[in-house]
Amino acid sequence: MSEQRVVVVTGGGSGIGRAVATRFTGQGDQVIILGRTDAKLRHVVDELGDRASYKVVDVSQREQVELAIASITQKFEHVDVLVNNAGFVKGISTDTPLAQAEAVWEQEVGSNLKGAFLMAVGLAPHLVRPGGRIINIGSIAAYTGGIRGGTLGYASAKAGMHGLTCALARELSPQGITVNTISPGLVSGTDFFGGGLAPDRIQEIVTQVPLGRPGKPDDIASVVFFLASNEASYITGEVIHVNGGWLFGH
Numbered sequence: 001m002s003e004q005r006v007v008v009v010t011g012g013g014s015g016i017g018r019a020v021a022t023r024f025t026g027q028g029d030q031v032i033i034l035g036r037t038d039a040k041l042r043h044v045v046d047e048l049g050d051r052a053s054y055k056v057v058d059v060s061q062r063e064q065v066e067l068a069i070a071s072i073t074q075k076f077e078h079v080d081v082l083v084n085n086a087g088f089v090k091g092i093s094t095d096t097p098l099a100q101a102e103a104v105w106e107q108e109v110g111s112n113l114k115g116a117f118l119m120a121v122g123l124a125p126h127l128v129r130p131g132g133r134i135i136n137i138g139s140i141a142a143y144t145g146g147i148r149g150g151t152l153g154y155a156s157a158k159a160g161m162h163g164l165t166c167a168l169a170r171e172l173s174p175q176g177i178t179v180n181t182i183s184p185g186l187v188s189g190t191d192f193f194g195g196g197l198a199p200d201r202i203q204e205i206v207t208q209v210p211l212g213r214p215g216k217p218d219d220i221a222s223v224v225f226f227l228a229s230n231e232a233s234y235i236t237g238e239v240i241h242v243n244g245g246w247l248f249g250h
């Protein structure tokens with residue numbers, strides 16, 4: 001792995017992605033953040049300084065992904081780390097009208113799963129060998145089906161990400177590239193729940209979390225940083241749970 005790494009973070013304009021970008025630039029690495037909203041990305045890059053840059057990309061759109069990868073690989077000889085973090089939840093239930101459910105499914109699977117697939121396949125030829133890393137951000141919803149239901153598309157997409165992780169690890173590990181997923185529990189302080197979950201709702205969830213607090217974006221960024229390091233070079237094809245203990249024992 002080269003000294004100053006080149007790190008691509010999807011969904012880097014807010015929340016966990018922003019914390020990940022901050023962590024890597026803070027260690028002297030070069031970070032390119034991707035997202036759909038110019039203003040959010042620009043704000044983060046202004047904050048992080050000249051080790052950070054951004055591209056406006058909808059990762060669910062192949063043509064946009066191809067353009068972004070072409071421009072990144074024109075500037076940088078190789079990429080060390082890809083963090084597939086972009087995602088959102090919108091909500092589909094069994095009582096959602098079918099045409100609407102299909103439309104939301106396509107958006108959720110597009111951003112959360114297809115985007116990771118396109119980024120991984122598109123960047124794979126440019127990842128450093130040995131030492132490259134693909135780190136996906138999954139979700140506890142892949143195991144629980146979400147906190148209250150209504151997450152048919154999101155939970156399916158995140159569960160699919162685990163299969164994608166194994167399949168990518170199967171192909172790329174022999175070339176010295178590790179592929180893993182981090183599966184967070186509740187993380188507060190991000191844009192994920194729009195204006196945020198109500199304090200009593202957070203409290204209700206936290207009573208089920210043995211460590212007694214919601215996660216912070218930095219809790220996830222720390223594990224991303226570890227998986228990207230040489231210390232984690234013998235971990236591949238794994239799902240790492242980072243949820244304060246919310247899931248164990250079930």
Ligand SMILES: NC(=O)c1ccc[n+]([C@@H]2O[C@H](COP(=O)([O-])OP(=O)(O)OC[C@H]3O[C@@H](n4cnc5c(N)ncnc54)[C@H](OP(=O)(O)O)[C@@H]3O)[C@@H](O)[C@H]2O)c1
Pocket residue numbers: 010011012013014015016017034035036037040057058059060085086087088089110111115137138139140183184185186187188190191192193
């Ligand atoms: N917060 C939690 O409790 C929690 C729990 C488990 C898993 N996660 C996962 O953690 C990841 C980060 O979420 P977060 O909590 O940090 O929420 P967030 O602040 O909303 O960050 C998600 C980012 O992804 C970007 N994004 C969404 N769709 C995109 C697309 N198609 N192309 C490019 N960028 C896209 C969004 O920006 P634009 O809308 O501007 O594109 C946004 O900046 C997500 O994958 C989420 O599923 C979060």
